[in-house]
Amino acid sequence: MTQTLTIRRPDDWHLHLRDGAMLQAVLPETARHFGRAIIMPNLVPPVVTGADASAYRDRILAALPDTMQFEPLMTLYLTENTDPADVAAAHASGLIKAVKLYPAGATTNSSSGVANFDKVRGVLETMAEIGLPLCVHGEVTDAEIDIFDREAVFIDRILDPLRRATPGLRVVMEHITTANGVDYVKSNAADLGATITTHHLIINRNHILVGGIKPHYYCLPVAKREEHRLALRAAATSGDARFFLGTDSAPHTDPNKESACGCAGCFTATNTMSLLAHVFDEDGALDQLEAFASLNGPAFYGLPVNQGTLSLTRTEHPVHVPEKIETGDGPVTVFDPGFPVHWHVTA
Ligand SMILES: NC(=O)N[C@@H](CC(=O)O)C(=O)O
Ligand SMILES: [Zn+2]
Numbered sequence: 001m002t003q004t005l006t007i008r009r010p011d012d013w014h015l016h017l018r019d020g021a022m023l024q025a026v027l028p029e030t031a032r033h034f035g036r037a038i039i040m041p042n043l044v045p046p047v048v049t050g051a052d053a054s055a056y057r058d059r060i061l062a063a064l065p066d067t068m069q070f071e072p073l074m075t076l077y078l079t080e081n082t083d084p085a086d087v088a089a090a091h092a093s094g095l096i097k098a099v100k101l102y103p104a105g106a107t108t109n110s111s112s113g114v115a116n117f118d119k120v121r122g123v124l125e126t127m128a129e130i131g132l133p134l135c136v137h138g139e140v141t142d143a144e145i146d147i148f149d150r151e152a153v154f155i156d157r158i159l160d161p162l163r164r165a166t167p168g169l170r171v172v173m174e175h176i177t178t179a180n181g182v183d184y185v186k187s188n189a190a191d192l193g194a195t196i197t198t199h200h201l202i203i204n205r206n207h208i209l210v211g212g213i214k215p216h217y218y219c220l221p222v223a224k225r226e227e228h229r230l231a232l233r234a235a236a237t238s239g240d241a242r243f244f245l246g247t248d249s250a251p252h253t254d255p256n257k258e259s260a261c262g263c264a265g266c267f268t269a270t271n272t273m274s275l276l277a278h279v280f281d282e283d284g285a286l287d288q289l290e291a292f293a294s295l296n297g298p299a300f301y302g303l304p305v306n307q308g309t310l311s312l313t314r315t316e317h318p319v320h321v322p323e324k325i326e327t328g329d330g331p332v333t334v335f336d337p338g339f340p341v342h343w344h345v346t347a
């Protein structure tokens, strides 16, 4: 049976575009379907100042094919030396839409992140005053904390005290992976939101480890138990405006993933919208896909929804997705859900 769904053009509220040859190759994969994306600043070296963000934005727009329309929403990488005045100026000019907090050492390219939270208090207070959201990679890095507990411990030890110390600060918990994250968002007011990735709606930790290790399913925060995946699905498909799509599409070349010390990150830009339609269809929630992918994010960030629409059609034959995309840095494997997907992006 053929079935069609038309939604407002979606946005991606957490995206890694990288730079140079990788940027050139992955940008069209997102711009084909998405109107805007929050661009993660974890380049090497990171995007720290307004001047860095302006130059990176120019490189993104230069890499955008003429036939495509896409607006990069820039962010700054919070360091212990970040200048509140520079942040305020970059926000006032419209250049940046958020600041990103990486606990030092938590994930890919996070060595310049925050270790001593007292050092960023001034920036956070400025952000609360001007209404600029803080996007948070929510994992503690303490060696003695089990990697599967790092998100839950972060909420208790870092995030909740930080929010209490900075009233009015708007926070997005990025790529939540646990029921603890879902519950924490739900138990708070509208100044707290969360992004959920496509892959965390599909895989649990068994997918990574059972029957042989699957490097292309390894990302941070690492996928958790099935009960957590189900909590994420319930949140994403609920229509609750505090939950919205952030794919965390994070390209790494195959040699860097398929190695003795493989990089963290799943590349989902190519097939995210097909996968989401599949997931929402499976849960009988197709009518909530637009809220999750196209409406809730702009509402949180105080931006208008996109003009234009995206249509998806369910057909008898499954979608063909390339196994890899070629980049100037080497091949990048596209996330494979491990089941056939029948929802095609058709317009
Ligand atoms: N999610 C990941 O596993 N990796 C991201 C970093 C991040 O979002 O934590 C990356 O930049 O590769
Ligand atoms: Zn992260």
Ligand SMILES: [Zn+2]
Residues within 6 Å of the ligand: 014, 015, 016, 040, 248, 250
């Ligand atoms: Zn990310």
